[in-house]
Amino acid sequence: MIPQTIEEKLLLKKVKPTAMRLMVMEFFEKTKTAVSLRQVEDHFDYSDMTTLYRTLNTFVENKILHTIEDGTGVKKYAKCIQGCECTVDDLHYHFHCIKCEETICLIEKKVKTFELPDGFEMLEANMVVKGTCLNCRH
Ligand SMILES: [Zn+2]
Numbered sequence: 001m002i003p004q005t006i007e008e009k010l011l012l013k014k015v016k017p018t019a020m021r022l023m024v025m026e027f028f029e030k031t032k033t034a035v036s037l038r039q040v041e042d043h044f045d046y047s048d049m050t051t052l053y054r055t056l057n058t059f060v061e062n063k064i065l066h067t068i069e070d071g072t073g074v075k076k077y078a079k080c081i082q083g084c085e086c087t088v089d090d091l092h093y094h095f096h097c098i099k100c101e102e103t104i105c106l107i108e109k110k111v112k113t114f115e116l117p118d119g120f121e122m123l124e125a126n127m128v129v130k131g132t133c134l135n136c137r138h
C-alpha cells in the first residue's frame, strides 16, 4: 500500500495520528530543507515546547524524520523518504549552504560503507558537505 494522506503515512509508521502529529507531519511534507526545533516552534507559534519536542522524538523513533548535525551546533530534522529504515544503508550526504544556512538531504548521494578496523561497528555518520547552493551562487 502506498500511503496517500498524511494520516496514512503516520499509521504506516505505527504512529497514532493525533492533531499535533498531523500538524507537524504536514509541515514537514511541505518543507524542503532540514529545520531546527526553533524553526518548527516559530512556524507553529507554539508555546508548549515539550509536546512539540516529544512529537519530533516520536517521529525520529518511528523513522519519519532523521536528525542531522550540520556543524551549526543545532540539531536539524528532515523528512525520511518512503521506506527509510534509518539504518546505515539509508545514510546519505547532506549539503549545508554557508550563505543561506539551509541544509538539505542529498538523498541520491548514499554514504558508501567503508571498512572500519576489525571490531568496529558503524552506527551513524554525519556526512555534511558545505558550500553555496544554487540560489546563493550569484
Ligand atoms: Zn530515515
Ligand SMILES: [Zn+2]
Pocket (backbone or CB within 6 Å): 097, 098, 099, 100, 101, 102, 132, 133, 134, 135, 136
Ligand atoms: Zn544558499
Ligand SMILES: [Zn+2]
Pocket (backbone or CB within 6 Å): 066, 068, 078, 092, 093, 094, 104, 105, 106
Ligand atoms: Zn537527510
